[in-house]
Amino acid sequence: MRCQPERGHLVYIWTKNNQFCALCDEPSGVERDLCGPCEDELPWLHDQCSICALPLLVDGMACGECLQRPPAFTRVETPWRYDFPLDALVTRFKHQGKWPLGRLLADGLARHLLHAYGEGLPRPDCLLPVPLAKRRLRQRGFNQATLLARWLGAQLQLPVDEQLLRRTLETPPQQDLDAATRQRNLRKAFALSHQVELRGRHVALVDDVLTTGATTQSLARLLRKAGAARVDVYCLARTAKPGD
Template identity: 55%
Template structure:
């Protein structure tokens, strides 16, 4: 008597199963789970600040925004694929808060393609990728760090090593989404530290996160790394939020 399950039929079904687009559910044959029409309609980041990736109107293309001119950030450059708009904003929220990991994986793959194009055009590759850390309390509540997952996928696609434990969040802070820039900066004072024994002197590092809003988190981490001797710090993120209404 053979009590082993019969796997031939399920494997056969899986091998010949047609993949569908995660956004419109249409059948596709591409390697990524998104059809060409939906990919084209994503809110790709167009003209933006050369430093912080803030979306800019067309007449200001190729320039640096006023805020970066007045107060240059510690990070050198932000690489974001999209403006934080529909449907990317919805996909990120589902990935970040509802454990819909396929959405995060899809966006990471598309961002990785953009970064590979930059590298092929002569952009220098960073030495290591570092995910923005979560506090222990927030990690226990959510069960995973979305930035660490993005970092893992990008590391494999870009062939750049990642170091998930170099950066520590030493103090839990309130959720940043609804806070202004000044309050965010105040919240993040002494919120991060380098893990004991971490050596970053002379390294070119890239921080990985899902969304850049005011840049307060990236600024705090980049300043920490530069003070420790890092040569350069960039930011890789899925999306960049536009300038808030009424902001100077």
């Protein structure tokens, strides 16, 4: 007795399934979980700092912070501002384990990066997910940055090194802390897990949201000290300054 359907008589074709939008719950009309109108309503990031992607009133200029204290990373690439309704999608992915939403957002970031490569952005040699503290990894069950890096690596055809960066210190939650406090918390919080030849290489850090940049700054400084020639940051969204 055969349990599988005969060839040419599939009982279910998932690529033909009518997808429903993750935001409005209406049929999306496409093979993605986001309909066209809702995708247009996402908080796309346009005018931004040319280095850290901080939302600005004018595009193509560096913000005052980057001019006064240039970061160790070269450029931040992100398609969105961290605002409604994108923040709800990120929260559901990150804190509720809704992996399909994370994959949906990773697809958008991959399309943004492919366009940027076409406009002249240098492609990195590999992707490095921002490491998560062991306690938080046990609580959450996964590292959202690792998942994003895997999905991006597959679409961009770039290798992913999930083991190079490790978190050596448990730090308190960073969400409600200012930049100076975050930076103090992250001193000596990261290390390289193994020796690798980084001299002259171009790497890209992958994370979900860039807030103050303290984490990426610490990691970029570590990588540059190890010989990396360039460190970029790829993330889903960038927050504005409080009050902006």
